[in-house]
Amino acid sequence: MKRFLILSVALLICFPPVFASKKADKKKTVAEVTFVTTVECRNCVKKVEANLPFEQGVKDIKINLDDRTVSIKYDAAKTDPAKLASAIRKLGFDAVELK
Numbered sequence: 029m030k031r032f033l034i035l036s037v038a039l040l041i042c043f044p045p046v047f048a049s050k051k052a053d054k055k056k057t058v059a060e061v062t063f064v065t066t067v068e069c070r071n072c073v074k075k076v077e078a079n080l081p082f083e084q085g086v087k088d089i090k091i092n093l094d095d096r097t098v099s100i101k102y103d104a105a106k107t108d109p110a111k112l113a114s115a116i117r118k119l120g121f122d123a124v125e126l127k
Contacts, residue, residue: 058087059104062097063113063123069093075119083107083115097126 067073073091076098080089085106090099100112109125116123 057103057105058101060099060101061109061112062099062126063116064126065096065098065116065124066122067091067093067096067098072121076116076121079119080112080115083112086112098123 065076067076070093073093076091077089080086080098080100085103086100087103088101091097092099098116102112113123113125
């Protein structure tokens with residue numbers, strides 16, 4: 029039992045740098061894209077906010093109703109702007125990437 033505890037503590041001491049580097053790599057893949065859309069009302073905003081988070085890789089969504097823009101933070105390793113634009117189009121809105 030004593031050997032098991034010593035081995036467990038030794039493993040915990042040795043491996044945190046490995047876990048920290050994986051977390052740093054994940055943060056590097058977060059990207060942001062903004063689309064000009066045909067979102068016109070609060071119900072449209074609710075529809076996008078309710079459905080878009082289910083797309084793979086989506087981290088955060090901000091919708092500006094005045095400018096009719098949708099800004100999305102996403103994991104670039106899991107999705108890309110073309111897939112996100114397609115997801116917005118599936119909801120019934122146009123989506124043109126703002127560069």
